[in-house]
Amino acid sequence: MTWTPLILALLGGLSVNLLNLMELQNVPRDRRPDFKDFLYWLPYIIWPLMGALLAFIYEASSTKLSPIIAFQVGASAPLIIKAMAKAIPSPASINPGPGA
Numbered sequence: 001m002t003w004t005p006l007i008l009a010l011l012g013g014l015s016v017n018l019l020n021l022m023e024l025q026n027v028p029r030d031r032r033p034d035f036k037d038f039l040y041w042l043p044y045i046i047w048p049l050m051g052a053l054l055a056f057i058y059e060a061s062s063t064k065l066s067p068i069i070a071f072q073v074g075a076s077a078p079l080i081i082k083a084m085a086k087a088i089p090s091p092a093s094i095n096p097g098p099g100a
Contacts, residue, residue: 012074
């Protein structure tokens with residue numbers, strides 16, 4: 001396995017965060033977040049790592065990622081993982097029916 005898909009996925013996740021940071025120039029100063037708060041910067045660490053992890057999982061599953069797809073996976077990693085989490089049914093929602 002090569003490092004290229006993982007690095008591109010990491011950069012894809014980082015690029016989304018940088019775009020969000022650039023958008024803050026359009027927000028009035030009194031409504032901008034507290035940049036000294038660690039929780040504000042946490043997504044800048046976690047999102048790219050989630051993208052790299054997802055690219056690793058794809059590659060480990062013998063799914064070859066082209067460079068653009070690896071970047072896309074990194075950029076959309078939280079949305080992909082959130083959709084996967086919603087797809088898992090909760091035990092309360094499983095009804096086998098009468099007599100089961």
